[in-house]
Amino acid sequence: MEGRIVLAAVLLMFAAVMLPEVAAVRVIVGSGLGGWAPNVNYTDWVKDKHFYKGDWLYFVYDRNQVDVLEVNKTSYDTCNADHPLHNFTTGVGRDVVELNVTKTYYFISSKGYCYGGLKIAVNVEKAPPPPQASPAKNSSPTLVSAFRGQIFVPVILAVGALWDSILLRI
Structure with a gap:
């Protein structure tokens, strides 16, 4: 036995x-720019990045100033935090969001800073296929x-x- x-x-x-x-990646939102904070252009920050299903967004911020809300596109465009899809704010200023669906995620801060640009749209794609092995030199x-x-x-x-x-x- x-x-x-x-x-x-x-x-x-x-x-x-x-x-x-297959490895998921944890990305610090606004890394190199002070994290999730006012006066950061997140549209520029996100434009050269790729996010894949299974990746994680790590929001680091001052919990006394801002929060992290997932909203729909209309609320994102108008900075309306009245009906968020999800409130990821835990109160410690260190929040992690798993990107577990291929879609565009919309995040804003509800404390007035959204109008100054404290919002981000993250397009999540399916993970690319693993690289294929090079063909064998000998056909048989x-x-x-x-x-x-x-x-x-x-x-x-x-x-x-x-x-x-x-x-x-x-």
């Missing part, structure tokens, strides 16, 4: 290793090239793990 558990754990590890790597793969890295290495590691588990029983 213990051997089956070890084998299952080893196979699960190798399955996880073979999955493509050999047995070694077919197994290299994709099957051969995990099999060697699995055999080593099984060997260790057998030695531990002796």
Whole structure:
């Protein structure tokens, strides 16, 4: 029974290793410009950035001056904070928003600074596909090239793990 558990754990590890790597990014809103603060042009700040589904926006601000509200486009354009979609303000001035839907998110501050530009529209895209491997130089793969890295290495590691588990029983 213990051997089956070890084998299952080893196979699960190798399955996880073979999955493509996708990493979410945490972006500090207004980084390099003082964070989420008045008198910052967020339209300029956001224009050369790409945001992908799963990324995080990190709002750092003075909680006594501003807040973070998600609103619809109409409320964004008019700086109307009467009916926010979500209030992300926790009161500590360090709020994180997960961008978990591909859409345009609209954030404003409701304390009058929106009219001075304290608002940001963030377009969230689907993550780009992982880069494709370059084509093999030889059109007919050999047995070694077919197994290299994709099957051969995990099999060697699995055999080593099984060997260790057998030695531990002796």
